[in-house]
Amino acid sequence: MTALPSLLDRCEAQNLRLTGQRRTVAQVLDASDDHPDVETIHARAMARDPNISVATVYRTVKLFEESGLLERREFGDGRARYEDAERDHHDHLIDLQTGEVIEFVDPEIEALQERIARRLGYDLKGHRLELFGIRRQHGG
Structure with missing residues (x-):
């Protein structure tokens, strides 16, 4: 690359x-x-x-x-x-407690978005996905 x-x-x-x-x-x-x-x-x-x-x-x-x-x-x-703006595509998970922004790529999410767009009659040209969460506590 x-x-x-x-x-x-x-x-x-x-x-x-x-x-x-x-x-x-x-x-x-x-x-x-x-x-x-x-x-x-x-x-x-x-x-x-x-x-x-x-x-x-x-x-x-x-x-x-x-x-x-x-x-x-x-x-x-x-x-x-x-x-x-030229970086490779990725999505974001934002930790609501710390503000940390975690970048990720998930092939299943990418494929699902393509299928949804096709089902609705569109060719997908781009998207933004931002997930917001709180880290789970272990042991409970």
Whole structure:
């Protein structure tokens, strides 16, 4: 499997004007393996550039989202979170107690969604699945 071009490379391919601070935000997002919100992205960006403002991060994230480079996710905690729009398909399980977001792929769920779409007369072009749960206590 070949690696996807970085977010920075895809920004350049779309001819987005990349200031130094926009590059910093792109690099932070490229290095993220979680689903950061703007405040988290800002904190990580400040470690690279102490002069970057939260407003700049908000504007940059909005630009990347509007350009189709980032996807906005809502996991029920009132914070918009972001992930790379080019990542391989996966679904999410959100732990309601800790806020942890677990990514998974399940072939049975994928097949069931295809069957449902076909039964209703559609070709499935995409979907989002977010499960919300509380970890079970063992021994009871």
